[in-house]
Amino acid sequence: MPELRQSKGHRYFQDTKFRRIHIRALERPYIAQGSSFKEYPDVEKIDLPKDFPKVDADLWTVLQNRRSRRKYSGPALTLEELALLLWSTQGLSAQAGPYFLRTAPSAGALYPIETYLAVDNVEGLDAGLFHFNVKDFRLERLTDMAAGNLVAHAALDQGFIAKASVTFLWSVIFRRNMAKYGHRGMRYICLDAGHICQNLLLAAEALGRSSCPVAALYDDELNDLLGLDGEEESVLYLAPVG
Ligand SMILES: Cc1cc2nc3c(=O)[nH]c(=O)nc-3n(C[C@H](O)[C@H](O)[C@H](O)COP(=O)(O)O)c2cc1C
Structure with missing residues (x-):
């Protein structure tokens, strides 16, 4: 299947395989580490409540019932x-030495x-539009226009x-990620995003809400909307909830 082997995704996967004989020789570019938490210091902050609603749902039922749902009606989210x-999706749940661990791996x-x-x-x-400040568990307002459309x-x-x-x-x-994992990092980044989205889907299902993962997107149109440069930081994935 030469057409598969010529695809960039396939090439990337082959080029970033760990192989026992030359794991140490896998070229690792020097990439400086960035800061672990992002925040927007000069914008309106909204503290998020920590008195979460009581949810009476068991994991096995939630796993059985979860579906990608694309019809949103009913009452507003609280x-x-x-x-x-x-x-x-990203709440801090423990600390291990210098690491703040979260609900998704x-x-x-x-x-x-x-x-x-x-x-x-x-x-x-x-x-x-808001940014979620993970460390302080609050929202940072970027714009005050409804942007769903x-x-x-x-x-x-x-x-x-x-x-x-x-x-x-x-x-x-x-x-x-890539300061540590170099070229191979893109694999892990996508896996990280999958874990986060799955947590959202299961939590939404447990709340009786609907959600759907979406990766078909014009990357730079969403980057422009959020004020991201698309090089250092770029939109990867999204999920509506209703
Ligand atoms: C990485 C990924 C990207 C997806 N992108 C879209 C999308 O752009 N639009 C959409 O309607 N569904 C999207 N989906 C949802 C899939 O269509 C859905 O998961 C699949 O049909 C299986 O159905 P289920 O999630 O109800 O089990 C995506 C799912 C994944 C995992």
């Missing part, structure tokens, strides 16, 4: 529900994924996204 979803505990929200319909939170347009016009109460957008800060 701020408490949103806080629980954020905690489920991350290669090398490096946490290269950042979370942004396009909020359209959340009780007690005016619409807008713009996100849907940038996600290959998948109209169902525009109907969500909130869309989670995940970006990657490459150097956080």
